[in-house]
Amino acid sequence: MWQQIISGLQAGSWYSLMALAIVLVLKATDVPNFAMAELGLFPAFCTWALIDGAQLSWWVAVPIGLLIGIALSVVVERTAIRPILAENHFATVLMTIAVFVVINAVVQLVWGSEPRKIDSPFAGSFTVAGQIVAYEQLVSIAAGLAVMVGLILFFRTPLGVQMQAIAEDRVTPRLLGVSVTTVFRTSWALAGAIATIALLLQGQASLLTDQNGSGLLIKGFVAATLGGFSSITGAFVGGLALGVAENLAGAYISTSSKTAIALLAIVVVLSIKPQGLFGRHQVREV
Amino acid sequence: MLLSIRELTSGYGRIPVLRGVDLDVAEGEIVALLGVNGAGKSTTLRAVSGVLPTWSGTVSFDGTTLGRRTPEARARLGLGHVPEGRGILSSLTVRQNLRLGATARGRGARDVAQDEERLLEVFDALRDKLGAPAGSLSGGQQQMLAVARALIGRPRLVMVDEMSFGLAPILVTQLLGLVARLRAESGTAFLLVEQHSAVLDIADRAYVLSGGAVHTSGPAHELAQSENLVRAYLG
Amino acid sequence: MNTLELSGIAVRFGGNEVLKGVDLAIGPGFTGLIGPNGAGKTTVFNVVTGYVRPVEGTVRIAGEPVPSGRPAVVARRGVRRTFQTPRLVAELTVEANVLAGLDAEVARGGGLADFLGVSRAARAARERVRELLDAFGLADRAAEPVGNLPLGSQKIVEVARALAPRPRIVLLDEPAAGLSAADVDRMVAPLAEIGARDELSILIIEHDLELVSRLCPRVAALHFGRILADGTPAEVVAHPDVVKAYLGAGVATVDT
Amino acid sequence: MRRLPLPAPWRIAGAAGALAAALVLLALPGLVNPYLLFQACLVMVTATAGLGLVLIMGWSGQIALSQAGFLGVGAYATTFLVGQGWAWPVATLTAGLVAALFGVLIGLPATRLRGFYLAIATLAFAELMIRVFVEATPITGGIAGTAVQPMVLPGLDVDGSRWYLCLGVAALTTAVVMRIGRVGLGRRLRVVRDAEIAAPSLGVSPTRTKLLAFALSAFIGGIAGALYAQCLSYLTPEIFDMGLLIEFLVVAFLGGVGYVAGPFLGAVVVVVLRDLLQDLGSWQRLVYGLILALAIAFLPRGLASLPARLRARRPAPPASEPPPVSGQADLTGAAR
């Protein structure tokens, strides 16, 4: 069982990271970003190309990959999202779907559909109490934790508060001097970096394919929901819970229904706590 | 002139609302903007703060022509706007709302804390609620928060859209007193859209807007004498 | 006879006791409810209309207790309200927004009949709406999306929507806030007339004391969740606690 | 769709145009090859499913990502019932009702959930439905799938029958949905969307209205599913996965949520685009994505908003960032 929990935590931390990226964009721009995972997929492939093709060291390639992730997100935000942000939500959602299609198509055109292996310095494993733990697993979980703590601190800063303000109302904060440009750019840049981390971790622990994004995206959304969309801690815990729940469901009930069971669990959680596990209660409206 | 509006036209989508508004606010002046519903008062403020585009005409603030500057750029120049409907960010706490107001001028944390303290002396009802989500405040409390939030940024001109909206008489008196005091202490100018007659007690001058253009203007005490005007526009 | 009776209503939000035993009974005609900001006036409305469940006390409509926390049930018993900030459908026309006040009745008259265009209730509803829009001077903007109207007019639309189904009890939450004197008149005159004609019991929260004394023969003042004074406008306004907590120095400007 | 009153000559031209379009549609089997006719059927089916989305997402503001699941329910149920010897129309209506029942079932949590929470719950439902399709082998044939018996109208061949069925159902659904938009129910849906708080004070129960919206859109989805089965001839659970859902979202959003014409425009564009882009080989997905992005950039409210947009051309320069428009369903209501 511990073995299942450990690998559940590993997958869960990828879900968590994706959920954090989603929540970040949502908190600032109020956009459910269907392209979030692809924004990490492309830089992850670039990183692979740098390591495998250009023979760069992992330690050099990954920072470059992160920069590419940031740049890509910023460009997408500026060119595709911001011009239509004033319109209704449906337009922005559809735009993120379009961006998803475009990036995925580019990845397929450039790299094809074959799975790729990212060579990371964290190969190998050790044994504790009869359980085999891969270093890769520790790296994933630690990275998730670090990003979560970083974001919690970030949201306490004035810029973090401005982000939440803009998410709620796109006009009033501007009257107070909040720059939407800065807020949007920062949040997308951060989210792009986080998504890149998620895809890289997943890619190097398993394999990198052009399909990795879509699977992770759904899990990220589910994790964010489970945790209560507005909460950073919630998104993180939601991801871990989802990963572990899936694996345990696979172990004890049936591997063919593990996602179904995890989803059922979510429906149940939401029926009891409509704001997710960590969601704040709706404030008065009347 | 701190704010000077010339021949301003603007509107929503394709629908024109302002048809050439001329209006001035001098440094340290309190100006009242009156008019029936739909006269275009809120629209004027929105065009000045940049929420609505200027179709034609000019708006200049402290000698700078505002043109197509963004609302946040205008706010940084020292132009405050408490919008109609208050614009309280209900998911943030009362304190976060308040401090957000300090964004515009980028002032030091100590200054902001001092100002916060001073404002809380006036808006005492907010003190207990600083940590609460702003959405849980009563209507009047939200109004106080909106005004306080604009003032904490120490703007040079504050435009307030219906400050007395939903406030108990005692608070209206207090707030108008505060406006007069702030002007006296720090030379802040005010452009007040009001329905409440007491506004003419503290205003230097007043404009009456009608059908998207200025209908009458003059010193506030003179307009206050006009029985008809007060009956028509003020409660 | 009293159409609406509140007895011993207490409300708590978290640790915050917002209403501490409110007793209030109103009959046909206008009754004013005043009080400082945060006194709990809106909360009283919320309790009556079922939006907030009191921890103690009962609400009776025409002598019958109403279940708490069931706003739709209360509405069907003939209670309508407006909101401190208008809650309209911006995209729908003025006419459709007022019609929405009658949709529950139209639905009761048969959804299928309405769908097929043969509903008598639906026809009557359109008739009634036209009448109301005329009365409130909104007829010329009837076909415009309500979101295009200035806030003041939106408030009037909301009042019309509340009156549409000829309710027994109407609760108006600061209907005149933000209205210029001329617009107040535009709203108040038809309101007074319809109120009298339909024998409505109208409870009105308002900070505009001039308006309150004009409309309401009786006023209750709420302070910190308790009824502080209850009587004619003159009596209430003269009450020293009301002066202290609510009116302040500005009291002189109120003529009674 | 709201219409400004048109001057008389325009009206006549409009009516003539509509009549001509109707005639072309009726005569379509004689005008195009069977493949194009088949594509036209797909357009009608997709648009019909999209009409369900107009109702639930556009009007009632509920983000329901379960439409693909409802299609599956309708498709499998009809196929199964026809296999049991039921007449096709009866089977289809029953399948619609079954889908509506599922709609109410998934609508139940919806009465408590908002925004994203609802989206995810409904998505979970759609995934669970796929599980059910896989497991319910006696009815669905499981993973291996099940063949669909073609419905043939008297005097017509298979292709012609399919077309008239799809066309007829799409037309009927359009009429019904348009009518709903104009009567009390349409208003109630929008009240629940934009002023949910106020709804109960008007005697309108948000719960019941939402459930009704779910039931109706699921019913429409179920019927669309029965027709989709006719197009596909063979059903496997994978057909009703995320991909189909995304397709519906694209069709609905691209066409313009809230416009009855929206799903039709969206469906035509998506189906035709796919067909035209075939020549581009492996570049087609990229081009498809780019075209989609450009379409949204220029017509953010959907293709159906084009006439309104042309009418609304105004001389004044646009604001650098105009304030957001209210009155649209809030996808992230829960976040606030």
Place this chain on the structure above:
Amino acid sequence: AAPAGGDAAAAAVQGVTDDTFTIGTTLPLSGGAATSGKGFEAGLKAAVKEINDKGGLRGRQVNLVVLDDGFEAARSVANIRRLGDQEKVFAVVSPAGSANIPGSYPYLAQKGMPLFAPVLPPDPKQDSVFLLGTSQRDQARVIVDFLAGKGVKKVAVIGQDNELGHAIRDGVKEEAATVGVEVVANETTEPNSTEVSSAVLKVREAKPDAIVLGTDNTQSALIMKAVDELGWEPAIMGTSSTVTTGSAGTVGPAGAAAKGIYGTFISELPTSESPEAVAWRTVQQAVAPDQVGSAYALQAYASTKIFFEIVTRMGDDLTWANFQKTAESLKGHESGIYPPITFGPAADGGHVGTTGAKVAEWDGSAWKLVSEDWLEPGKIVS
């Protein structure tokens, strides 16, 4: 140009003119299965180039229409209709996407147009459908026979939750029962997911001697890696669709973890030195050099060549009826790439071309044949 021939029967023929002959296919060129789609496309193109360079199909230049279906059911159904009604091809050759293909059977039956060598659906027993390439189920049976021959007593299956996984699972179950091997675990993974650990961990608890894979290339590689990381060493074996196709789709990314795994080949190895395979590599090199190692390409090439062979044998009667007749006359046809092909209709209808497979082992750098002969299911080899 006018349709070939002059009599009434020939008037129904489509896709054939005096100097051209048109065939078409639908493939997943985008989406999750694009690797296979691209491989098939390359192989088809190679066969077409080869025949056109030799002067065409009995003097007619062959046109190939390739449509992308993104591995989506509705698109694949639409594509086959487009090929039949708009592109007017003579036949659909070597399309991929087993789960999507059955949606076209009623259409094909009604029209009579041949569907030649679709990728490994179960036998539909349709007059116009010709299966080529040993089915997943038969391959799974060969696998169990092979493992039993090696002394394996307990096997486990990890299969995807789709047609592929189910076909292999069924084959294993069927054969295990007859040869007395116990199926100790049967776990499922989700298509397009990289999460395989829970299935692997669960299978390990059952302590099988061997694992049979019913998963796509990526997941198969992931499973090999996961097993390797646990320091566990069961025999691992998969089919053409799970481990042995793709240029390096499975064994490449699995790296060292793939060493020692077994797989079935339904055609000769892409590296085979048989003259036909050498010929393929030459033309493939000219058409799409990156696909020279792909078994997908080799299979599509071989299928298309056999299709051309049948058409050549048809003589001047280029009707669909004659196509069926000529195809059915193939008995033990040696293609040099596939096992002997017999399309003769079985008693209950249907055209299954081949049933055998070869077993190979990955030695860390290349596939090495373990069996030189084609192994038929139902025969234990030792």
